[in-house]
Structures are given as C-alpha cells and as structure tokens.
Amino acid sequence: MKKTFILSVIILASLSLVLTGCGEEKGVIESSGASELTYTPDMVELSVGYAILKPTAQEAQSSASEVTNKIIQGLKSLNIPESNIKTESLSLYEEKDWSNGQKSLGWRSNQIIKIKSYDLTQAGTIIDNSVSNGANQINYISFGFKPETEVKYKQDAIKEAIKNAQTKAESMAQGLNSKLGKIKSVSESNYYYSPRMYALESADLAKASGQASSVLPGEVAVTANVVVVYYIK
Numbered sequence: 001m002k003k004t005f006i007l008s009v010i011i012l013a014s015l016s017l018v019l020t021g022c023g024e025e026k027g028v029i030e031s032s033g034a035s036e037l038t039y040t041p042d043m044v045e046l047s048v049g050y051a052i053l054k055p056t057a058q059e060a061q062s063s064a065s066e067v068t069n070k071i072i073q074g075l076k077s078l079n080i081p082e083s084n085i086k087t088e089s090l091s092l093y094e095e096k097d098w099s100n101g102q103k104s105l106g107w108r109s110n111q112i113i114k115i116k117s118y119d120l121t122q123a124g125t126i127i128d129n130s131v132s133n134g135a136n137q138i139n140y141i142s143f144g145f146k147p148e149t150e151v152k153y154k155q156d157a158i159k160e161a162i163k164n165a166q167t168k169a170e171s172m173a174q175g176l177n178s179k180l181g182k183i184k185s186v187s188e189s190n191y192y193y194s195p196r197m198y199a200l201e202s203a204d205l206a207k208a209s210g211q212a213s214s215v216l217p218g219e220v221a222v223t224a225n226v227v228v229v230y231y232i233k
Contacts, residue, residue: 028184029172030229033165035157038219041196043146044120047088047139048130049112053095057107061092064109067134074133075115078125084116112139118146120217143217144195154191157224162186165228173232181231190225 050067054060068087075085089112095105115126123141131138145153166180173180198215 026178027232028229029169029176029180029232030227031165031169031172032189033161033163033168033226033228034223035160035164036221036223037153037157037160038221039145039149039153041120041143041145041217041220042118042149043144044117044123044217045142045144045195046115046117046123046126047112048115048127048135049088049110049137049139050135051108051110051137053106053108055106057092057094057109060107060109064111068111068113071113071130071133071135074129075113075126078122078129080115080117080126086114088112088114110137112137123215140197140199141215142195142197144220145193150193153193153222154224157191157222158188158226161224161226162228165226169228169230173230176232178232181233184229184231186229187227188224189227191223193220193222196220 048071050064050071052060052063052067054063072085076082089110091108091110093108095108097103097105113130117123117126120143127135127138144150169180196218
C-alpha cells in the first residue's frame with residue numbers, strides 16, 4: 001500500500017511538470033533596435049594656439065609660454081572659468097632644412113589651448129580676444145553637449161532604440177504565431193555622438209572671428225543601438 005502511494009505521487013508530479021511546460025516559453029527571439037535623435041548643442045569648444053621659431057629651445061619655450069599665459073589671462077577676463085581652459089598639446093622640436101644638409105633653422109615651440117563655453121554666441125569674441133593677446137593659430141570650432149546633457153540624451157536614445165527593438169520583435173513573433181514573453185537579456189551594442197566641427201577656411205586671423213560669428217551650430221545627432229532577446233510563448 002505504501003509503495004502504491006509513492007508511485008502515485010511520482011506520476012502526479014510528472015504530469016504536473018508536463019502541463020506546466022505547456023504554458024512556458026517555446027524559444028527566444030533576438031531583435032536589434034536603433035535610434036537617431038537630433039538636438040541643439042549647448043556647448044562650443046574652440047582650439048587656439050601659438051607657435052614660434054627661435055634660435056634655442058629655451059628661447060622658443062619661454063616665448064611660447066609667455067604668450068600662452070597672456071592668452072589664458074585674456075580668456076579669464078571674458079569670465080570663462082579656468083576649468084574650461086585646458087592645454088590641448090605642447091611640442092618643442094628642432095626644425096631643420098633637409099634640403100640643405102639638415103641645417104638647423106632653430107627650435108619651434110607650439111602650444112595649443114582648448115576653450116569651452118556654454119554661450120554659443122561667444123565664439124567670435126573668444127577668437128578676437130585670443131588673437132589680440134598673441135594667438136597665431138585658430139584650429140577649429142566644435143558644437144556639442146555639456147556632460148550632463150550628453151548623459152540625458154544618451155538615455156533618451158537608448159530608450160528609443162529599445163522601443164524600436166520591441167516593435168520589430170512583436171512583428172517577428174506575430175509571423176511565428178507566437179507572443180512575446182519576458183525579456184531574457186538586453187545589451188547596448190553601440191552609442192555614438194559626434195560634435196559638429198568646423199575648420200575655419202581663412203588663414204587670415206583678422207577674418208577668423210567674422211567666420212566664427214557666422215557659423216551656425218545646427219543640430220547634433222545622437223545614435224544608439226541595442227540588442228534585446230525575448231522569450232516567446
């Protein structure tokens with residue numbers, strides 16, 4: 001009698017597992033989603049610099065440092081925080097005439113400064129101020145986002161990419177006469193945003209600020225790609 005009872009329990013448990021399995025997910029669908037959103041930038045970055053050729057390395061470096069410090073002080077007078085003024089590159093090397101037996105022409109020092117401003121209309125003023133304080137290089141202007149703004153827009157782009165993936169997955173499930181179940185996994189395959197960059201066409205520094213003032217920031221695209229795996233039932 002005891003053996004019969006144990007056998008009945010095993011049979012009932014097995015039957016329960018089979019019946020439960022009938023309502024569970026039958027497989028998975030993997031769906032990729034993409035989004036591209038455009039936003040108005042809220043930050044401008046400029047690259048300015050000073051290069052000089054002197055007979056000795058010490059003279060070249062000293063001259064470049066003096067002018068660069070003057071440029072930085074001028075930028076601070078525009079109420080640009082010191083944290084928004086960064087040294088982008090420094091170089092010091094001997095320049096030679098390779099067509100004349102590698103004759104030394106002197107030492108060239110080059111210092112490049114990157115400036116950030118949250119006032120997009122300030123680009124021309126920054127260039128004017130830098131040139132008046134000795135800058136002889138205006139490299140580029142770029143429009144992008146503050147760090148906190150970029151984080152928000154990235155989240156928005158990922159949300160839209162997930163919605164896109166879900167819409168595609170629902171269509172695939174319908175084609176299989178199935179329904180979407182729970183999400184098995186979600187992964188971000190790519191996130192990309194590139195500031196809108198402009199190189200000034202004129203080598204004439206006197207015209208550079210006019211060009212900078214006429215540059216329109218336009219829209220900046222933020223893209224995201226995700227992969228979502230759903231159970232189907």
